Amino acid sequence: MAIPFLHDTPPPVDPVAALLQLLEEESERVVRLWSKRIRAETYELDIPGRNLRAPLRRLIEELVRLLRDRGTDTLSLWPEVVRSHGARRYNQRFDAEDLAREFKSLEEVLLTVYARRNGRLEPEVATFMVELVGEAHASAQASFARVLRTEEVRFREAAVMESVLHHVEVGILLAEVDGTVSFATPPVSRLIGMPMRAVVGSRSQSPLAAVLTQVNARQPNGESFKVADMPFMRALKERGPVRGVMMVVERPGGGEATLEMSATPVWEEEGELAGVIQTFTDRTEAANKTKALMSANDAVRRLQGRLLQRTRTQALGQLASGAAHALNNFLNVLRLRITLLRREFKPEHLDALDKTVGQVGELVARLQEFNVQRTEEQLSDVQVDATVREALEMARAELEGREHPVTVEQRLGEPGAVRADPGFFRELVVNLLLAERERLSDEGGRVLVETRREADGWVTLRVADSSTPYEAEDMTRMFDPLNRESVAPQLSLLLAVARNQVQRWGGELTVENLPEGGAAFVVRLPLVRSADEAAAVVAARPTEGPEPAGPRRFQQTRRVLVVDDDLDNARMMAEVLGEEGYDVKVANSGDVALKMWDERRYDAALLDAVMPDMSGWEVARELRKRSPQALLAIVTGMDVRGQNRANLALVDAVFRKPIDVGALDDFLGQAEAHPGGGGGGGAGAPPPSA
Numbered sequence: 001m002a003i004p005f006l007h008d009t010p011p012p013v014d015p016v017a018a019l020l021q022l023l024e025e026e027s028e029r030v031v032r033l034w035s036k037r038i039r040a041e042t043y044e045l046d047i048p049g050r051n052l053r054a055p056l057r058r059l060i061e062e063l064v065r066l067l068r069d070r071g072t073d074t075l076s077l078w079p080e081v082v083r084s085h086g087a088r089r090y091n092q093r094f095d096a097e098d099l100a101r102e103f104k105s106l107e108e109v110l111l112t113v114y115a116r117r118n119g120r121l122e123p124e125v126a127t128f129m130v131e132l133v134g135e136a137h138a139s140a141q142a143s144f145a146r147v148l149r150t151e152e153v154r155f156r157e158a159a160v161m162e163s164v165l166h167h168v169e170v171g172i173l174l175a176e177v178d179g180t181v182s183f184a185t186p187p188v189s190r191l192i193g194m195p196m197r198a199v200v201g202s203r204s205q206s207p208l209a210a211v212l213t214q215v216n217a218r219q220p221n222g223e224s225f226k227v228a229d230m231p232f233m234r235a236l237k238e239r240g241p242v243r244g245v246m247m248v249v250e251r252p253g254g255g256e257a258t259l260e261m262s263a264t265p266v267w268e269e270e271g272e273l274a275g276v277i278q279t280f281t282d283r284t285e286a287a288n289k290t291k292a293l294m295s296a297n298d299a300v301r302r303l304q305g306r307l308l309q310r311t312r313t314q315a316l317g318q319l320a321s322g323a324a325h326a327l328n329n330f331l332n333v334l335r336l337r338i339t340l341l342r343r344e345f346k347p348e349h350l351d352a353l354d355k356t357v358g359q360v361g362e363l364v365a366r367l368q369e370f371n372v373q374r375t376e377e378q379l380s381d382v383q384v385d386a387t388v389r390e391a392l393e394m395a396r397a398e399l400e401g402r403e404h405p406v407t408v409e410q411r412l413g414e415p416g417a418v419r420a421d422p423g424f425f426r427e428l429v430v431n432l433l434l435a436e437r438e439r440l441s442d443e444g445g446r447v448l449v450e451t452r453r454e455a456d457g458w459v460t461l462r463v464a465d466s467s468t469p470y471e472a473e474d475m476t477r478m479f480d481p482l483n484r485e486s487v488a489p490q491l492s493l494l495l496a497v498a499r500n501q502v503q504r505w506g507g508e509l510t511v512e513n514l515p516e517g518g519a520a521f522v523v524r525l526p527l528v529r530s531a532d533e534a535a536a537v538v539a540a541r542p543t544e545g546p547e548p549a550g551p552r553r554f555q556q557t558r559r560v561l562v563v564d565d566d567l568d569n570a571r572m573m574a575e576v577l578g579e580e581g582y583d584v585k586v587a588n589s590g591d592v593a594l595k596m597w598d599e600r601r602y603d604a605a606l607l608d609a610v611m612p613d614m615s616g617w618e619v620a621r622e623l624r625k626r627s628p629q630a631l632l633a634i635v636t637g638m639d640v641r642g643q644n645r646a647n648l649a650l651v652d653a654v655f656r657k658p659i660d661v662g663a664l665d666d667f668l669g670q671a672e673a674h675p676g677g678g679g680g681g682g683a684g685a686p687p688p689s690a
Contacts (some may be wrong), residue, residue, distance in 0.1 A: 005425030015128035016074065020067040022114050023060060030109055031057050037105035041098075055088055075132055079139035086143030091201060099144055103137035127466075175232040177273050179205065191259055191280045193251030220258075220287075231263030239265060239273060246283070258287035279667040375423040381528045384410040384451050384459055387422065389430035392449065399437055404444030408435050415453035416458075418525040419644055420505045428498045432463045432521045435495065439467055446523040457646075458507075459527050464520035469513035478511055491677070506644035526646035559583045559601065560668065563593040563619060564608040573606065573635075573659075579666055590614025594622055602630065604668055607651075609636035620650040633667060635659060 023030065035053045066074040089099055110129045115121040171188035173196075175181050180203050184196040193215055198207040205227045229232060231242040242263045249257050263278040283636045301636070334356055341350075357494035392408060399406040418425075429449075436447045450462045470478070479496050499509040507525035514520055560582045564570035567588055575583040585602075587593035590613050605623055607616035620632050632650065637657040648654075653667050 013122045013125055015122075015125045016067055016071050018114070018122070018125045019110075019129065019132075020064065022110075023067070026113055026117065027057075027060050027064065030113055033061055033109045033113065034106050037109065038098075042103045055085060059085060069132070075128075075135060078132065082136040083139045083143045086140035086145075087147045089140070089152060090144050090147045091203075094144075096141065096148075099140055100137065104135055107133040123234045124239050144455050145338040173232065173278040173280070175236065175276045175278065177236065177275055178203065179233060179236060181208065182275070188280055191257065191282055192249055193253065193257065197332075203485050209519050216253065217247055217249050217534065220248060222245050230278070231261045232276040235263035235265050235276045235278075236273075241265065244289075248287075257282060257284045259283065377424060377501075379421055379505075380418055382420045382422050383415040383417050384415050384461065384525075387426050388412060388429055388451060389450060389459070391426050391433065395430050395433040395437075399433060399447075402437075402441070402444075404441065406440050406444055407446050408433070409446060409448045411448065411450040413450070413452040415451050415484065415527065417528040418459050418505070419505075419528050419646070420525065421501075424501055428501065428523070429461070429463075431495070432523075435521070436463060436465050442467060453527065454524075457527050457529070459525050461523040461525075462520050464514060464518060466518040469517065471513065475511055475513075479509075506646055506657055524668065526644065537682070559585075560594060561585050561587060561596060561602045561605045563587045563590065563605060563611075564613045565589060566608070569608075576661055577664075577668075582668065588621075590616075590619040593619055597623060597626060601627070604631035604633070604657075606633050606635050607665075609634050617647045617650065617690065624650050631668065631670070633664075 031053055034056055036645060038052065059082060061076070063078050066077050066081070070077055086099060089102070094102075096366040107130060110133070111121060111126060114125065114129070166501055167188055171191050171423070172183075172185045173181060173188055180201070181196070181199050182201065184200050189196045192211065194211045200213060208230070209227050211226065212225055213406070219225055225247050229245070229247075231245045234242045234245075245261045245263075247261060249259065249260045251257055260281045260283045260301060261278060263276050265276050266274045268274045280286055289326075315444075334353060338353075341353075387410075388410075392410070396408075399408060433447065433449075440447070446466060448462070448464045450460075450464070452460055454460055479499050495509075502509040502525065507523065510522050512520055512522060560577055562570050562573045562577070564573070564586075565588055567586070570586045570588065574586050579585045585596060585600075587596050589609055596602075597605075605619075607619050609616040611619075616634050616636070620634070623630060631652050633653040633655055634651050635655045635657065655667075656663060
């Protein structure tokens with residue numbers, strides 16, 4: 001449409017300000033009309049409307065910024081911004097004529113919108129618009145032509161490479177510095193099982209992510225394989241080669257394939273990164289053989305376990321056979337002595353009989369000791385430092401007698417006694433020392449054995465070395481008795497058994513890296529307090545004023561907190577207690593329970609023994625610190641006879657599921673105030689259970 005110019009002489013207009021005002025107020029309209037005209041004149045382009053408009057909007061936004069910040073310099077600066085637009089349109093399959101039509105359309109849209117909006121079109125504004133769009137068009141065309149020439153060269157090179165690489169079974173993929181996949185050989189599609197046409201040339205990683213999703217790409221450990229895990233992406237980020245990345249895919253035709261991928265950066269002569277070459281190699285057969293070998297290894301380990309069990313059975317059989325032989329000898333002596341006694345009484349015959357009976361008793365005692373040593377724990381109060389010294393004497397020859405000796409430094413702080421089995425505790429220390437010997441076997445070194453008493457009433461035993469710290473994966477697998485990658489699987493088995501023992505005693509066994517270097521095994525066990533210490537602890541607890549007379553339920557135990565990760569159980573408990581007149585709140589975890597307890601005072605808590613985050617015993621320990629006078633009860637479906645006395649002393653009662661509501665009501669309705677943790681059960685005995 002022709003726009004008539006006004007014949008009168010209008011006041012001078014600043015074309016930069018005029019165009020800036022137009023674009024600030026009408027930018028969306030300009031973009032919409034611009035894309036509409038492009039679509040009408042380049043109807044053969046198969047580009048979604050959103051994808052067509054997005055680069056136009058970015059160009060207009062950048063033009064607005066330059067007009068606002070740089071004024072007349074925009075005439076030289078905006079064409080530089082538009083330069084990359086030509087390369088972008090080439091990737092979207094534009095022709096050179098399409099690009100010319102695009103900028104012609106922009107010029108017409110700017111002139112038309114301005115004239116309709118202002119009712120006139122000043123010559124200086126029109127000249128500025130035409131000149132600005134013309135410069136931008138020239139810059140975009142230059143970029144378009146450069147890419148076209150480059151692509152023609154690449155096409156010829158690609159034609160040669162295609163003829164060479166088409167029949168090679170190693171897939172090759174080329175990635176640009178911005179992550180764009182610019183080339184992929186046919187084997188890539190065959191190996192992955194999906195055509196790579198949609199991936200090549202796309203500047204977005206979405207098509208590649210879609211391909212990985214369709215083939216259910218995953219790591220060998222089963223985790224999902226992401227685009228960021230691709231070697232070429234890692235090589236671009238790390239600016240170095242990436243080797244041996246494994247990926248498992250499910251091909252649409254059926255079956256799984258295991259691919260090995262590697263990536264190598266390509267550098268320009270000036271030292272700039274030009275891109276990355278990634279290779280794909282089919283390792284399915286090797287992976288299947290590895291799985292078969294691992295399965296065979298598992299079968300061998302199971303067979304070894306059976307052989308070990310048979311060996312133990314044979315050892316027991318040999319022991320029984322030897323014992324039977326000895327008993328038969330003893331019985332034969334007894335029979336002969338009795339025969340002699342029948343013929344003639346002599347005191348020496350009685351002495352011999354007495355001696356033989358004593359020998360039989362010693363043999364039976366040894367058999368019983370053998371059995372108890374392997375099946376039963378005899379818990380007692382064990383002095384930590386004395387046991388550690390005994391273990392050090394037992395292990396000293398093994399530590400110091402090798403080519404590279406291991407020396408032991410002792411820092412024993414006389415922490416006191418813990419509740420444990422003396423023999424197993426001594427073996428635990430020996431096993432930790434032997435684990436350190438294996439760790440330091442190549443060069444020798446120093447091991448520090450330290451004991452100390454913590455302020456929270458626990459004893460810590462630390463066995464530390466100054467070697468290299470453990471890797472995170474090694475620390476997680478150290479206590480796994482089925483760890484295939486351990487250099488000493490028997491050590492993992494010993495540590496797993498040791499951790500289980502320490503946990504049965506109410507403690508914990510962990511491994512940690514030290515800030516100054518090296519690592520340490522750490523054993524923590526609850527301290528056994530003497531009678532004087534226990535009395536001092538009770539005396540130190542804060543006391544409340546005298547309780548008023550009357551039923552405790554309505555004066556001391558009105559507010560009850562039910563803690564259970566099973567919400568159905570917790571809500572039913574709350575409903576039943578609510579019918580009995582209690583004010584009940586529910587927490588579904590230990591952390592939530594502690595926060596609720598800090599926000600409001602409760603008179604009693606009913607704690608589920610087993611919860612994911614904190615056990616009921618741990619919650620009881622924290623609540624006892626906050627409210628020594630509160631009534632605490634464990635509610636569980638498990639047997640608590642294996643719990644140590646320190647845990648049982650924390651609570652006033654243990655209720656077994658299914659719970660007796662009457663007994664629970666009697667417990668909460670106690671008239672006497674609770675004197676402190678563990679008052680319900682007495683020393684050494686479990687709290688009363690209903």
